[in-house]
Amino acid sequence: MGIHVIKMPDLGEGIAEVEVVAWHVKPGDTVKEDQVLADVMTDKATVEIPSPVNGTVTSLGGKLGEAMAVGAELIRLEVEGAGNHSGESAPAKTATAARQHTDKAAPGGSDTVDEFIPITVAQPETVVTTVTSEATAAPAKAAPQRPATPAYTQGGSHDAGPSHHGRAAGEKPLAAPAVRQRAWDMGIELQYVTGTGPAGRIQHADLDAHVARGQRKAAEGDRRYAVLEGEQAMPVIGMRRKIAEKMAEAKRRIPHFTYVEEIDVTELEALRVQLNARYAGQRPKLTLLPLIMRAVVLAIRKYPSVNARFDDDANIVTTYNPVHLGIAAQTDAGLMVPVVRNAEARDPWSSAAEVARLAEAARSGKALREELSGSTITITSLGALGGIVTTPVINRPEVAIIGVNRIIDKPVILNGAMVARKTMNLSSSFDHRVIDGMVAAEFIQTIRGYLECPATLFVE
Amino acid sequence: MQPISTHLLVIGGGPGGYVAAIRAGQLGIKTIVVEAAQLGGTCLNIGCIPSKALIHAAEEFDKAQHYASGSAIGISASAPSIDLNRTVAWKDGIVKRLTGGVGALLKKNDVQVINGFARILDGKTVEVKQADGELVRIRCEHLLLAAGSEAVELPFMPYGGMVVSSTEALSPETIPQQLVVVGAGYIGLELGTAYRKLGAEVTVVEAADRLLPAYDAELTKPVGAAIKRLGIDLRLGTSVLGLNAGGDGVRVREANGEETLLSCDRVLVAVGRRPRTGGWGLESLQLDMNGRAVKIDDQCRTSMRNVWAIGDLAGEPMLAHRAMAQGEMVADIISGKRRHFMPNAMPAVCFTDPEVVVVGMSPDEADKAGLDVISANFPFAANGRAMTIESTDGFVRVVARRDNHLILGWQAVGRGVSELSAAFGQSIELGATLEDVAGTIHAHPTLGEAVQEAALRALGHALHI
Secondary structure (H helix, E strand, C coil): CEEEEEECCCCCCCCCEEEEEEECCCCCCEECCCCEEEEEECCCEEEEEECCCCEEEEEECCCCCCEEECCCEEEEEEECCCECECCCCCCHHHHHHHHHHHHHHCCCCCCCCCCCCCCEEEEECCCCCCCCCHHHHHHHHHHHHCCCCCCCCCCCCCCCCCCCCCCCCCCCCCECHHHHHHHHHHCCCHHHCCCCCHHHCECHHHHHHHHHCCCCCCCCCCCCCCCCCCCCCCCCCHHHHHHHHHHHHHHHHCCEEEEEEEEECHHHHHHHHHHHHHCCCCCCCCCHHHHHHHHHHHHHHHCHHHCEEEECCCCEEEECCCCCEEEEEEECCEEECCEECCHHHCCHHHHHHHHHHHHHHHHCCCCCHHHCCCCCEEEEECHHHCCCCCCCCCCCCECEEEEEEEEEEEEEEECCEEEEEEEEEEEEEEECCCCCHHHHHHHHHHHHHHHHCCHHHHHC | CCCEEEEEEEECCCHHHHHHHHHHHHCCCCEEEEECCCCCHHHHHHCHHHHHHHHHHHHHHHHHHHHHCCCCCCCCCCCCCCCHHHHHHHHHHHHHHHHHHHHHHHHHCCCEEEEEEEEEEECCEEEEEECCCCEEEEEEEEEEECCCEEECCECCECCECCEECHHHHCCCCCCCCEEEEECCCHHHHHHHHHHHHCCCEEEEECCCCCCCCCCCHHHHHHHHHHHHHHCCEEECCCEEEEECCCCCEEEEECCCCCEEEEECCEEEECCCEEECCCCCCHHHHCCCEECCEECCCCCCECCCCCEEECHHHHCCCCCHHHHHHHHHHHHHHHCCCCCCCCCCCCCEEECCCCEEEEEECCHHHHHHCCCCEEEEEEEHHHCHHHHHCCCCCCEEEEEEECCCCEEEEEEEEECCHHHHHHHHHHHHHCCCEHHHHHCCCCCCCCCCHHHHHHHHHHCCCCCCC
16 A cells, blocks of 8 residues: 655646635545545636545645645545655555555655646636525535544445435435434424535534525424524635635725616617527527627727726736626626637627537536636626616726626607617726726717617627 | 312323423423322333343343253352242332332422322313322323333233233243243243243244244344244244133144144233223323324324323334333423434344344345345354353344445344444434444454444454454
């Protein structure tokens, strides 16, 4: 048996420290090649660290939420054969064996680490996170409760290690009597609680997490007016901490100037419906978004100063010729901003296809780093949930964000007569340090012009 | 007659009733227990405790006899004798000490005990006929029914004369020459074995085709072998027809259909117990029933508000520890706590020789539940401690889920394995996996090592086999 040490990989972009946001294994676990061991997070993304080998976890290099230096020992595995390490801190017996092996196999190279660790970018920098699904968000949420120290150890030779996820639907909840009793005292029905212990056992911490998630179900009897007691402290780490920092920084540094205008989208909607009918089955179905994207691209030609990034430490505003359009997309893990690169070179169908592809990649955690960064301006839309007005927070260091509100049928006076029109607000925020109100207003009015007379989107 | 008022009225001072009352007293609930006979119920007076005392006495006597004929250990003794009256008096002393203890505990917790026979008038009113014939009426907010169970009688062979139930069998004046035991369940086998060790010729008649039909064949095999060694005549697939005309034998129909006569001077009928539902006005409440038992939900609520039922009265499994747990829970609920009766497992022990203990699911039960399980045995033949107590029969068996190794059940058969029920129950109730038990250091040399080894074996790496 040898020892294989996996070190914190260099995640590029001059990153020196990486935060551990989730451990997927614990000491004693048997891991297979490519099995995800941990999620680590940089300023840019959450990265899954897979195992390059089969083995048994002997120790973890850090605690949850701990910032670890690149190159620090992330995890230590016991493996068949020589392993890659003969450190003194390994158990004496196996260390001796490992040394013998490595001496024979690789003289002088006993402390090498796998140079190549495939990484998958799971989550980009985000603006807002709304957790909607228990399943995919579980690692991040369950993380604070999972002890970083070994809960138990197990013999190493059998293949089928126990799984540590929750139980299948409809299965009887598993909890120790004290946990059961506390759940009843708290008015929690155990069948709704996710168990993170061995074999899906529900633990005290799971009850706390359950309450924190607000999934408390009304118990039998009239609990509608029950007095509630207690509080839940959740450490803000990982993705949440990044979000918190980014939001605070954006709001602290950027004097937001928010401008709301109503757009008559009756014609645009009619066009969209017609286009979809005409190209049904041949081209991707258009939503309003690709048309708005086109309008933004065209408006930027007239007001290039909004398509910019402001390095406010260096006091340099960089405007860009290409339009790399960030599209805020809701995913189960939170709001992500995949980037449609060179949006200026795409027709609406191409944009629609690219948005769909990126959204799917973001949702399934397969988006690449470059697909999740480098935007020069951002559009945020909550679709039917868009409300009538929003005050979007700028995706710093960009200088503008365009918020799309929902479409409303409403009576409008047109040519002296009252008619039913489809209207929609655009709520947009600008960095008032570099974008004057006049420019912002003209930029939005230009977009409005394109959207209200949609032929201009195509004829120019 | 001035009615007495109380918050909780418990009918029956058995394990369920007295535990509920103690707990209620601890919680400051005004509580009255009505008991017609002695506190402690079947368990303390005519069940668990006296039977274990008699079994112990029989074992000791048997051991002494064993020494009289020479033993491998090297001990020899002259032929022992037993003074049955003193044995019964010793047993009664234990019972008295325990029932007296229950009375003291109730008193300590401010529970009022009324000795008398209760009759339900309605869901909140009970009339008690005291020993002196005086009637007292009790009004209550909560009525807890804990009247227990009674031995089932065979209609064609009623109790009386030489036909006895377990109650009488636990206080024998003499040991019969020839005893016929009807029923090879745990009561019949426990007492049949004790009587055999005390010198009776014992024939056990069982209608099913194997003994202890509630348990799987692998588990009961060592019991069957031991019974055979003891010289007990086990007649499986045999049904009882009744006493013969002369009153000195039992007519049975054997598996091959042949009718034979088993001559005997005593018959112990141990064909089960049934909830004691008659004769105390229970029917006036018109409660929903579950067969012969009072129907309850997972909080021991009956179909009538604030009327609760626990223990044997509420049906199978008729076990004292179940009744106690239910009683404690009901008191908690009445005090305003939210509780449910949902244990992961209910331990059950047969004090046969060797003992049998089951907690949770057997492999067959797991299969029937559609679960993919692994199970493993560890035989006591490979356990050092078992050898030193001359008892290498039997094994410990574990049943666990294949996917996550959650332990679903434990079974064991062997001398002294009843004490392993604590470890079994804890591991299942706490949701242990095979790795948890395998990774727990078990003291050497003990029978408990077989528990750890069974878990190790299920994981594919037992050390001592």
